[in-house]
């Protein structure tokens with residue numbers, strides 16, 4: 001059933017749970033300074049049925065995007081936008097996606113930022129335009145500000161743009177902007193027309209239907225500049241457990257990374273609830289991710305004696321065992337000691 005609410009005007013916190021299943025997508029028109037024209041109107045700033053929005057019934061062609069209905073908010077000029085299928089547009093962009101609960105927290109993404117600062121070192125250093133886009137910064141811009149601070153040592157002239165579909169969150173974030181290095185704007189998977197070298201989209205797709213993942217990856221990765229990297233994944237509320245994919249311009253995963261606060265981790269498979277959306281339902285026998293986590297747990301058991309020297313040493317030993325068993329484990333003890341493990345993805349035959 002298509003919803004009759006206009007989610008374009010939901011306020012912070014109105015989406016009830018982390019498992020919120022979006023039932024509409026919003027294509028919000030964005031003016032050239034990144035403001036949502038609807039939001040600027042007082043009559044439209046409360047959660048209510050939007051009189052100027054039109055509902056388009058479900059069409060099977062949208063099913064693979066996980067879309068069950070669409071709300072087209074009014075255009076910049078106040079004229080209702082025609083009923084058209086969402087397109088990925090450059091320049092005067094239409095924000096593509098579904099605004100959801102904006103849960104975030106300071107330092108929550110420290111693990112992915114630390115990894116990015118190393119993994120994206122070369123592309124960032126080489127980039128003619130060192131632009132980074134953070135998709136879906138949430139109710140507060142704090143994790144985007146932190147990413148900006150963490151990437152500046154890599155490339156002092158880095159520019160970070162935080163994008164959100166929820167217009168009220170973009171307005172709130174303006175107080176944290178530091179032009180020209182750090183900006184916030186309305187935008188979605190179309191990246192508001194930007195061509196970044198790095199894209200971070202953490203805890204965004206988790207709230208989408210699994211069928212929407214491929215098209216979201218393709219939309220974002222398709223806008224990467226040469227040699228660029230998209231990082232997409234999930235973490236827990238305080239960032240102690242995180243998993244993410246790194247994808248190149250082709251929009252297919254190249255690596256999968258696990259990262260954990262080791263003193264609070266009982267076994268590697270405790271990370272399973274934080275798998276990226278594309279894997280969360282695939283942790284079942286017969287799937288690569290299930291085999292990997294089972295092998296990692298076994299290696300962790302076998303490495304138990306090294307636990308005498310602390311969980312880091314145990315993790316390092318388990319990572320080395322996994323590699324010896326033929327899993328395509330990347331990096332070495334320098335990164336493993338951080339509670340990280342990156343494997344080439346898909347892992348291929350062992």
Ligand SMILES: C[S@@+](CC[C@H](N)C(=O)[O-])C[C@H]1O[C@@H](n2cnc3c(N)ncnc32)[C@H](O)[C@@H]1O
Nearest residue numbers: 097099100102104136137138165188189202203
């Ligand atoms: C759970 S918050 C994550 C905030 C932050 N990235 C973090 O990890 O702490 C997800 C945010 O992504 C936003 N969002 C969802 N789909 C989006 C899209 N296609 N483009 C931009 N933002 C999106 C939601 O509105 C929500 O504010």
